[in-house]
Every structure is written in structure tokens, then in C-alpha cells.
Amino acid sequence: MTDFDYDFFVIGGGSGGVRAARLAAGLGKKVGIAEEYRYGGTCVIRGCVPKKLFVYASHFSEAFEDAAGFGWRVGETHFDWQTLIANKDREIARLEGLYRKGLSNAGAEIFDSRAELVDAHRVRILSTNRIVTADKILIAVGGRVNGADGLEGQELTISSNEAFHLETLPRSILIAGGGYIAVEFANIFHGMGVETTLIYRGTEILKNFDMDLRRTLHRTMEEKGIRILCEEVISKIVRSADQRLDVTTSGAKNLKIDQVMLAIGRIPNTDGLGLEAAGVETDSHGAVVVDEYMRTNVDNIFAVGDVTNRIQLTPVAIHEAMCLVETAFKDNPTSPDHDMVATAVFSQPEIGTVGLSEDAAMKQFDELEIYSATFRPMKHTLSGRQEKMITKLVVNAADRRVVGAHILGPDAGEMAQLLAVALKAGCTKDDFDRTMAVHPTAAEELVTMYQPTYRIKNGERLD
Structure with missing residues (x-):
């Protein structure tokens, strides 16, 4: 033809x-x-x-x-x-x-x-x-969206698709999942005044992100009032006489919820x-x-x-x-470069990340230098908000190249986009150290962490 x-x-x-x-x-x-x-x-x-x-x-x-x-x-x-x-x-x-x-x-x-x-x-x-x-x-x-095959009462749930079109805002919601969609919607609904619970089968939310950010975000979300149930799943959902949902979990918990949302992957x-x-x-x-x-x-x-x-x-x-x-x-064979792709989680606080997490880098390099700072950003000082911010660089000790950059805090996604250019270009920690800081900003921490917080050699942390 x-x-x-x-x-x-x-x-x-x-x-x-x-x-x-x-x-x-x-x-x-x-x-x-x-x-x-x-x-x-x-x-x-x-x-x-x-x-x-x-x-x-x-x-x-x-x-x-x-x-x-x-x-x-x-x-x-x-x-x-x-x-x-x-x-x-x-x-x-x-x-x-x-x-x-x-x-x-x-x-x-x-x-x-x-x-x-x-x-x-x-x-x-x-x-x-x-x-x-x-x-x-x-x-x-x-x-x-991926459904939960075999879940009794799955027809009573919504996905992220329907969440954008709810006729009324529920008083309470249970969100199943631990990825960025589930985490983001947990923060969204909580910020709108909804009593929010997150349930996730894994041991910690946001699998594959850097563990320091995962744990700190988890703790911060709970301090805000979001309930997080890890290593649990929904076992059954039934509609009760008052039209609310009775949810049973694998951990034998019974929850009375107005809305259940499944965010368990795509x-x-x-x-x-x-x-x-x-x-x-x-x-x-x-x-x-x-x-x-x-x-x-x-x-x-x-x-x-x-x-x-x-x-x-x-x-x-x-x-x-x-x-x-x-x-x-155009007769110009071109393949996309999937290395050093930056991403963000629009949680509260936000996550921005590019490159390898500490755990992933340990599998690729014999020796790492980890530079990390945890602090309360200036915008929280007068408000009295106690949320902490994290800036973290993962460096291959052999050539000093920065192989991972991770931020938890206000505008982290915006910072990750700019960091992606530097990491894509192969910048070293010395390049970061030579760069003047913009003061006062939270991002200046990225170029003022001169001494490693700790080192990792052959998978063992050296403080």
C-alpha cells in the first residue's frame, strides 16, 4: 500500500x-x-x-x-x-x-x-x-486509573478522576495509596477542611523518593492532622443506613467515612x-x-x-x-534522554527532586558524600509555624559530581527545575561551592553546605 x-x-x-x-x-x-x-x-x-x-x-x-x-x-x-x-x-x-x-x-x-x-x-x-x-x-x-480488583465495595469508591467533579465536599475522606497522587490529594482535602486519612500498604509513603524527605513529610502531615495508616489496606467497604461508608481495614480497624478514594497507581x-x-x-x-x-x-x-x-x-x-x-x-534519529528527570510532589510542604536518592546512589557508587540541612524557613518564623525544610545533595565522592538533589519545603518544585539543569550538565559539588548565594532565600542552603553531613562507603554510613 x-x-x-x-x-x-x-x-x-x-x-x-x-x-x-x-x-x-x-x-x-x-x-x-x-x-x-x-x-x-x-x-x-x-x-x-x-x-x-x-x-x-x-x-x-x-x-x-x-x-x-x-x-x-x-x-x-x-x-x-x-x-x-x-x-x-x-x-x-x-x-x-x-x-x-x-x-x-x-x-x-x-x-x-x-x-x-x-x-x-x-x-x-x-x-x-x-x-x-x-x-x-x-x-x-x-x-x-488502576482499580482494586477483588475489593468488596469497590463500586462505592472514587478515583482522582471523580475527585475533580464531586458535587459536594465530603466531611471526611479515606485515600488509599502512598504515591504522589494519594499524598497530594490528602494534603488538598485536608487544606480544604476535610477530615483526611491516608492508608497505604507500604512501610512509608512516596516509594522511591529520598527517605529523609519521605519520613519528614509523613511526620509533618500527621502534625497537621492527617491520619496515616501504613502497612494496611482496605478490606471491605459497605454503605451504612446513614449513607456513610463503613470501612474495614486489614489491621482490623473500622472507619466511618463519607468518601473513599483509590489512588493506587495508573x-x-x-x-x-x-x-x-x-x-x-x-x-x-x-x-x-x-x-x-x-x-x-x-x-x-x-x-x-x-x-x-x-x-x-x-x-x-x-x-x-x-x-x-x-x-x-526529519531524517534525524533522536532518542529522548530519560536521565536526571526532575519531578515534584505538590504536598504541603512540597517536594522537589532530581537524580538519585541516597539509597539508589548507594547501589551505584562505592563512596558518597551527603550534604544535608534541616531548618525552619524564614517565612515560618513570624507565623510561628514549626514546619522544617530540608535541602540535600548526594555526591559521588570519586569525582565530586552531584548525582542527586532533594528539597522539602516551600517552592521545592521550582527549585528542582533549576537544579535539574545543573545536574544534567554534570556539575560537581565544587561548582556548587563556587556559586554565590542569593540571600535571604531558602535555596541558598544548596550552595552553602560546605562540609558533608556524613559519608557512606560500601553501603556503610560513616558519621
């Missing part, structure tokens, strides 16, 4: 799919893109963007408390959930419109429909049952996509298997983003899409 309806057809209108479609169309390629829900994908519609708006909203309760120490008298406050939801919905609609406009202006043809592979070059548009052909195809359908959204018909290989988790250039085992079919289950972050999907366009349409 040499005559195709499209040079490039994209299945999935999230951040990665939209970027690839827009760039390819901008090169003059005939591009089609199909999305069954709303353009913008998980991040814009039901993920990062509305979540960050909720995070901002939840901060005000503490900001009102802190204001008194700075001389402000704040009167009686009232939080209106419906106002937040309405304003959030307007912003999401605006952003979706921008995604559509960008595609249209570039010349891509937009389909508001689910699409499925028929074979390696044919795609079925389900809304019309039309079959189109394409020279190259991109799978960018992202991920979906899985590739590949069911019913026609991958088998096209001969596209998937792994045991259902993720599309790709090589370093985002190519599947079928030469003309590519995949980017969460559907490949590598690094589930929006900027990663966007970067992969840009590399894909270079490879597929």
Missing part, C-alpha cells in the same frame, strides 16, 4: 499526541488525530493542571493562619467548593480550546472519537465506523486498542514496548508517554513526541 489517507495518524489527544500531531502537521504532513474524551489528556483535563489549582486553593487555610504573625487581621473565612469547581472547569475548557486551536492552525484533522487499530496501516474511527489509512501511526493514549490504557490485530507487542503490564526511538516492533507504529509505562510525566511525553518527529519526519 503506497497511497494513504494520512502521512501520520495519532491515536490519543493528550500532551504527547497533540505535540507530535501539531509538529508533524507544521512540517506539511497530512495528519489526523483522534481523542475519545477531551483534548489535553490526563494532565490538562483530569491531572496535573486541575490538581495544581486545587493545591493553590488548599494553601489558603494555612495562609490565613500565618497572616496574623505578619500583622494581618483576617476575618471569618468560608470556603465554597462549588466556586472552585466552576472556576476550574472554565480554565480547563479554555486550555482544551487552545489545544484544539493549535492543532487546527497547524492543519491537523481532528476527530472527536475513539480510534482503534485494524492493522499496521489502518485505523477505525469508531464514531462513524470509518476506516482510514496512514503511513505512520502514533499510539499516545496514556494511562488510566496502568497503560491499551485495552481494546487493536494492538494484537496490528501485531504490536506489549509487556506483562499491558504497556507498549518501544525502542530508544519510540518505535514499536511494527516499523511504522510508534508510541510515546504513559502508554509505554516508562516515566509517567507530562514533560517526558512531550519531549518524546518532539524526538519522534525528528526521527520520523
